[in-house]
Amino acid sequence: DKGGSPGKTSAEALSGALDEARAKAVLADYGVPVNRGVVAPDAAAAGKAAAGLKAPFVVKVVSPDIVHKSDAGGVALNLGDAQAVEAAVAAMAARLAAGHPKAVIEGYLVQEMVSGELEMFVGARRDPLFGPVVMVGAGGVLVELLKDVAVRLAPVSPAEAREMLLGLRVAPLLKGFRGSAPLDLGALADAVSRVSWLAHDLGDRFGELDVNPVLVGKAGQGCTGVDARLLMN
Ligand code: ADP
Ligand code: MG
The missing domain is CATH 3.30.470.20 (ATP-grasp fold, B domain)
Known part of the structure; x- marks a missing residue:
């Protein structure tokens, strides 16, 4: 059965x-x-989104062009507070702009670390x-x-x-x-x-x-x- x-x-x-x-x-x-998360358009919004979630946080790029996110530098783990989330997104955006200039970035998924x-x-x-x-x-x-x-x-x-x-x-x-x-x-x-x-x-x-x-x-x-x-x- x-x-x-x-x-x-x-x-x-x-x-x-x-x-x-x-x-x-x-x-x-x-x-x-599954763990909870919120998609944010930019670093400032990602920092704000963290307020509704439980620390520590993880940030991941949302892009149809990036399937293996960690290989592309699109995953940041173990972020302690909203400030760390904001900084991680800013650094990730710069890294992706340099390494994957053609990728369409839809946003950043802020989620709870498990x-x-x-x-x-x-x-x-x-x-x-x-x-x-x-x-x-x-x-x-x-x-x-x-x-x-x-x-x-x-x-x-x-x-x-x-x-x-x-x-x-x-x-x-x-x-x-x-x-x-x-x-x-x-x-x-x-x-x-x-x-x-x-x-x-x-x-x-x-x-x-x-x-x-x-x-x-x-x-x-x-x-x-x-x-x-x-x-x-
Ligand atoms: P991808 O497979 O696209 O590279 P993942 O989302 O699987 O990206 O993240 C890469 C690795 O980071 C995972 O295999 C896992 O070890 C770790 N990881 C990702 N999200 C979390 C999370 N929320 N909590 C704990 N570890 C995570
Ligand atoms: Mg994975």
Whole structure:
């Protein structure tokens, strides 16, 4: 039993490449935990936006031309206050103007910094033959290096997602390993199931979804998607 769809987003409302803030709104509709953030047009507005969020902050560039934000110098982590946010955006704008002069900058996403024990990747693709598949594996910068990924036809139940997780090479880290604390496997399995329903529900126009990383906390502390990208056909 896979349960029912938890979501309320319809495919009709979505088109093209959805940036981080828009993709996270769809994830939130499906009950996938994501961190809070606000898109601001410039440094001064970004500093003001921080007032409505909890420190420490993270700033990221919003640009359709910059997919790998950190490679482009478009991510600033661990900013302690509004002043630091404002300064980080000013420095980022100058860096991007020099390094990526042709990139259209739509704004700067100010968001809450999240702490976690492990970075995982959760995603979905459309297989031309089988339809939507859900994927989960070791995330962050390790995703390509480790190739530690489980793939299944969507949707999957939380119990099936748990089996996917237990088959990964990082499973010992999730379960607790040589004195390291067990992590929130249940929360991560729930998120994988919700992502699989999202891909299933969006139907033929669903292209691909990457949530990378999902930061996983200790058992009982949950998990949070801090970066996301959704492509609709
Ligand atoms: P990109 O993948 O486009 O380079 P990300 O948004 O994934 O950019 O940020 C790069 C890295 O910064 C992430 O893999 C993660 O380690 C860290 N990071 C990003 N946002 C947060 C956040 N809100 N809290 C904690 N760490 C973050
Ligand atoms: Mg990322």
